[in-house]
Each structure stands twice: as C-alpha cells, then as structure tokens.
Amino acid sequence: MTRTDRGTSTDRVSEQVRLGAKVRALRRRESLTQVQLAGQLGVSASYLNLIEANRRPLPANLLIKLAQLFGVDVGAFATDEDGRLVADLTEAFADPVLEGYDLTSVDVRELAAASPEAARAVLGLYRAYQAAHASADDLSSRLRDGEALAGPDGARPPSMVPSEEVSDYLQRSWNHFPALEAAAEELAARAKLTSEDLYAGLIRHLEHHLGISVQIAHWEPLRGVLRRYDPDRKTLTLSELLPTRSRTFQLAHQIAIITLGEALDRHVADGRFSSPEARVLAKVALANYFAGAVIMPYAAFHQAARDERYDIDVLGRRFRVGFEQVCHRLTTLRRPGAEGVPFHMIRIDVAGNISKRFSASGIRFARFSGACPRWNVFSAFMTPGMIRIQVSRMPDGVAYFCIARTIQKDAGGYHSQQPVQSIGLGCQIEFAHQLVYSDGVNLDARDMLVPVGVTCRLCERTQCEQRAVPSLKVPLHVDENLRGLSLYTTVER
Numbered sequence: 187m188t189r190t191d192r193g194t195s196t197d198r199v200s201e202q203v204r205l206g207a208k209v210r211a212l213r214r215r216e217s218l219t220q221v222q223l224a225g226q227l228g229v230s231a232s233y234l235n236l237i238e239a240n241r242r243p244l245p246a247n248l249l250i251k252l253a254q255l256f257g258v259d260v261g262a263f264a265t266d267e268d269g270r271l272v273a274d275l276t277e278a279f280a281d282p283v284l285e286g287y288d289l290t291s292v293d294v295r296e297l298a299a300a301s302p303e304a305a306r307a308v309l310g311l312y313r314a315y316q317a318a319h320a321s322a323d324d325l326s327s328r329l330r331d332g333e334a335l336a337g338p339d340g341a342r343p344p345s346m347v348p349s350e351e352v353s354d355y356l357q358r359s360w361n362h363f364p365a366l367e368a369a370a371e372e373l374a375a376r377a378k379l380t381s382e383d384l385y386a387g388l389i390r391h392l393e394h395h396l397g398i399s400v401q402i403a404h405w406e407p408l409r410g411v412l413r414r415y416d417p418d419r420k421t422l423t424l425s426e427l428l429p430t431r432s433r434t435f436q437l438a439h440q441i442a443i444i445t446l447g448e449a450l451d452r453h454v455a456d457g458r459f460s461s462p463e464a465r466v467l468a469k470v471a472l473a474n475y476f477a478g479a480v481i482m483p484y485a486a487f488h489q490a491a492r493d494e495r496y497d498i499d500v501l502g503r504r505f506r507v508g509f510e511q512v513c514h515r516l517t518t519l520r521r522p523g524a525e526g527v528p529f530h531m532i533r534i535d536v537a538g539n540i541s542k543r544f545s546a547s548g549i550r551f552a553r554f555s556g557a558c559p560r561w562n563v564f565s566a567f568m569t570p571g572m573i574r575i576q577v578s579r580m581p582d583g584v585a586y587f588c589i590a591r592t593i594q595k596d597a598g599g600y601h602s603q604q605p606v607q608s609i610g611l612g613c614q615i616e617f618a619h620q621l622v623y624s625d626g627v628n629l630d631a632r633d634m635l636v637p638v639g640v641t642c643r644l645c646e647r648t649q650c651e652q653r654a655v656p657s658l659k660v661p662l663h664v665d666e667n668l669r670g671l672s673l674y675t676t677v678e679r
Contacts, residue, residue: 205249206240207300212256213238227251240300270357271298271305273550273640278312280643281554310460313350316554348464350553352471353543355457361544362520363453363475369446370479381505384481385430388437392422396444400437402426415440431506438477443469446476475518481507482515488524491516495622496527498573498589498611510593513611517544527617530586532557532610536567547613549586552641559652560638563610566590570606575623577615579635581646586638588612589623 213223220238224231227248236242244252275294279287298305373379377391392398398420405427408414413436414423422440424433442450450469459465482505494500498512505512510533519526530549533542534557543551551557557564562576570592579585589611595604618624628634639645642655 205244206238207302209234209244209252210238211303212252216256226255269548270545270550271302271309274309274553275305277552277554277641277644278309280641281312283315312554348459348461348467349541351457351459351461351464352468355459355468356471356544360520360546361475361517363472364521365449365453366442366446366472366476367479367484367521369442369449370476371483373441373480374483379480381486384506385434385437388434388441388480392437392441396420396441398422398444400424402433412436413440415443431508434481434506435474435477435511438480439473441480442473442476446473478511478515478518481505481511484519484521485524487515488519488521488526491519491526492620495620497622508593509591510609513609514542516611517546520546527613527620529611529613532563533607534563534610535605535607538564541607547586548584549580549612550640555641555643556654557641558639558645559654560636560650561610562588562590563608566592566608566610567606573623575627576638577618577627577629577635578638579632581639581644585615585632585635586612587615587618587621587624587627587629589621 213220218226220234221231224234227234228251229248233242237244237248272295275298276291278284279289279294297308373391377387377395379387379391389400392400398415400422401424403423403425405425408423408425412425412428412432415421416423422437424436428436450472453472454465454468457465457468459468487501487505490501490504494504496516498509498516501507501512502509507515513529513531516526517529517531520528528546528548530545530547530551531542532540532551534540538556538559540551540557545551561578562574566572566574572591574590576588576590577585578588590608592606592608594606613621615629618627618629637647637650639647639650642653643657645653645657647653648657
C-alpha cells in the first residue's frame with residue numbers, strides 16, 4: 187500500500203533519472219556497450235556512464251543524436267509514459283494484499299524512473315496474480331455448483347493480459363501509425379476511391395486487383411459470423427445483417443490483412459507482445475486502424491473535424507460511419523503539423539468493464555479496479571442515445587470537458603441484438619472551446635466542476651457520497667453512532 191510522501195524527496199526524482207534509465211534501456215535493446223554507444227555519440231564512455239547513472243544531465247544535442255541513432259522520436263524520451271507507469275504501479279500497490287508493505291508514493295516513482303523494465307515486470311506479475319485469483323474464484327464456484335471444470339475442448343477461461351498488452355501498445359504509439367495512414371492513402375489513389383463510391387470501389391479493387399469475389403450471404407448459414415474470408419477459394423463473405431457502413435469497414439479490414447501482412451507484422455514485432463494471442467489481437471487492431479483511415483482519410487477528416495467543431499453526428503453522416511468509429515478516429519489525429527484536439531476515449535459496459543481505452547489528454551484510467559462512478563460515461567446509460575456533457579476535475583487538479591453516449595453494435599436481427607455500451611470522449615478544458623458541445627457551457631465556472639477520481643481506493647475525496655471502498659490515502663474513521671450516505675464517507679459532526 188502506498189502512503190504519503192516523506193518530506194520533499196519527490197523533488198529528488200528528477201527528469202534526469204528518467205532520461206538516464208531510458209538511455210540505458212535503448213542501449214541494451216540494441217546490444218551496445220557503453221564504449222560502443224559513446225563512440226557513436228562522440229563522447230567518452232565515462233561521461234555516458236555518468237548520464238546513465240543520473241549523475242549528469244542529458245544535453246539537447248545528445249538527445250537528438252540518440253533519437254536519430256535509435257530511430258525513435260524525441261518524444262520517446264518524454265515522461266508521459268513514466269506517468270502512466272507510476273499510476274499503474276500505484277493502483278497495483280493499492281491492492282489489500284500488499285497492505286503490509288510500507289511503500290510510499292516516492293518509492294513507486296523511484297522504481298518506475300530508475301528501472302522501468304523492472305516496474306513493468308512487477309505489473310506483469312500483478313496481472314498474473316489477478317488472472318490466477320479470478321480463475322481460482324471461477325473454479326471454486328464451479329466446484330461448489332457441481333459444474334464441469336473446463337469446456338468441451340478442455341480450454342480454460344482466458345485472462346485479459348493480451349488485450350491489456352494491445353491497449354498499452356496503442357497508448358505507447360499515441361494511437362497513430364503513419365505507415366498505415368500512408369498505405370490507406372495509397373489504396374485510395376490506386377483504387378480511385380471516392381467518398382460517394384467507397385463501398386463499390388473497394389469491391390471492385392478486391393475483384394479486379396486481388397482476384398477476390400465478394401458475396402453477401404443470408405444470416406442463418408453464417409449465424410454469428412459477420413465476415414469470413416476463404417483464401418483457397420478467394421471469396422470474402424459478409425453477413426446480410428451488416429449495414430453498408432459496416433460492410434465497407436469489413437472490406438477495408440480484409441484488404442489490410444491480405445495486402446499489408448509484412449507491414450502489420452513489423453508493427454506487431456515492435457510491440458514485443460508476450461503471447462501469440464496478443465500478437466493476433468494487435469494485428470486485428472492495426473487492420474481496424476487501416477480500415478478507419480480508408481473510410482475517413484486523414485486530411486479530409488481532420489479538416490472536417492475542425493470545420494464542424496468536432497460535431498460527431500455531422501462527421502458520422504458525412505463519412506457514413508457510426509458514433510464509435512468517429513470517436514476512435516478523433517483519437518488518431520496526431521500527425522505532426524496537423525494535430526487534432528488531444529482526446530481520451532473510453533468504452534464500458536453496464537457492469538463497468540472497460541473494453542477500450544486511450545488517453546492523449548493525460549487523464550488516467552483505472553487498470554485493476556473499478557472506475558469512478560461519477561463519470562458521465564456511467565450516467566449515459568440512464569439516457570440511451572443522448573449525449574451527456576460533463577466538466578470535471580481530477581484529484582491532480584486538472585479539469586476536463588467530456589461527453590458520453592450509449593451505443594449498440596451493428597448486428598441486425600432480433601436474436602442478434604448486442605449489449606448496450608457507453609462511449610466517453612474528452613479533453614482538457616483548455617481545448618473545450620473547439621468543441622461544439624461546449625456552446626452555452628460556462629467553462630470558467632470552476633466551482634461547478636464535478637469531482638471525479640480514478641478509482642475509489644486511490645481517491646482522497648472522503649466526502650464523496652458514491653464511495654464504494656475506503657481510501658488508502660486517508661485513515662478510515664468509523665463511528666458506530668453516525669451514518670452518512672456511504673459507510674466510508676466522512677461526516678462532519
């Protein structure tokens with residue numbers, strides 16, 4: 187359990203520590219000795235050793251040389267990823283199983299800064315612990331209820347590790363992949379795609395250039411399958427239940443799988459995924475990214491977003507896509523010189539399970555525990571189809587402007603109805619004026635901000651009426667003669 191900082195030692199965890207660790211990690215990744223890297227940088231090995239040991243700052247000229255040498259963006263040395271790592275570690279160490287360890291928040295930050303790979307290993311162990319704990323609970327309930335311990339194929343319930351790995355990879359890449367954007371533009375030029383003829387144009391490209399026939403099948407023979415590609419017969423079958431916009435997306439996705447295999451594999455290799463399942467899931471995510479870039483070309487979509495002040499419904503109709511697809515595409519607008527508003531996006535179900543998350547706004551999402559119920563992404567379930575607006579403040583003092591709305595997947599048919607989910611999209615409040623949804627909202631009325639946290643266990647707001655568990659940052663005082671709105675809510679006597 188993490189406790190409050192001791193004195194001002196936080197200040198000693200400087201930017202130099204983070205950069206020293208990053209230099210060392212990059213050098214080891216390329217299997218270079220300090221002598222070899224120093225020679226390429228034109229400095230002495232002893233000076234490089236001092237930089238890696240955090241006893242000397244990293245000069246700007248060496249920073250640029252390192253970025254060029256290792257083929258990474260200078261932004262790779264930025265601290266946002268460190269911040270996410272610290273936040274994830276803090277949440278993990280907040281687990282009651284670690285209450286006996288007198289860890290401070292400074293300890294956590296120093297671990298993440300001085301040895302980020304060790305910190306990620308700790309997170310990996312914690313995820314494995316959570317998966318094992320969940321499996322044990324499931325096994326126990328099955329034994330108690332007399333159920334079989336495994337399915338007909340002997341498979342066990344999978345853990346969430348592969349999806350977590352892919353989410354982390356997208357976050358590290360800022361959910362922006364220039365090579366896939368370029369490939370989408372090349373396809374549009376080669377196939378002469380237009381916004382008015384996109385669906386038919388993709389079919390023509392598949393048939394004339396790739397020799398693949400496209401057919402729309404009745405739903406009963408497919409039952410549960412929306413897209414199926416047979417590489418031997420070179421046929422792509424789509425379900426009749428898919429509306430045209432979803433068929434278009436599936437066509438572009440399949441083109442990516444067929445024609446961009448090597449490019450997708452390179453991206454997946456860069457992600458250093460730990461399992462075949464994670465690698466396949468990442469490849470699917472990248473193919474989806476390509477499909478979105480085909481349907482919503484970067485330049486046209488970015489300009490339209492600016493012109494329409496990020497009106498999601500207008501953008502959806504113009505590009506013939508759904509609410510979620512527009513929101514997802516808005517998070518990818520990170521092209522240098524043509525950036526969009528830095529958004530965060532989250533998708534949850536009615537049980538609060540987070541199935542998609544990305545943050546370019548700097549907001550933190552819960553990784554291992556329940557999210558704050560005060561977010562409008564939860565209240566959106568109370569008004570299906572209606573956009574909910576919220577101006578909130580996180581515990582770190584940063585204010586955000588957020589919208590949320592429910593969605594339902596395109597499936598079609600009475601027996602194929604999909605569960606309702608909620609999409610949350612937001613940005614820091616200084617960008618809110620660029621959004622049409624801020625019209626009529628007094629963005630300067632900071633006393634009206636809704637206090638929102640990451641998760642109850644890490645939130646210091648003890649007077650929150652929706653608190654579900656006690657805060658680990660504030661001592662718990664329970665008075666048997668006094669009852670507030672929540673058992674763990676502080677009440678003034």
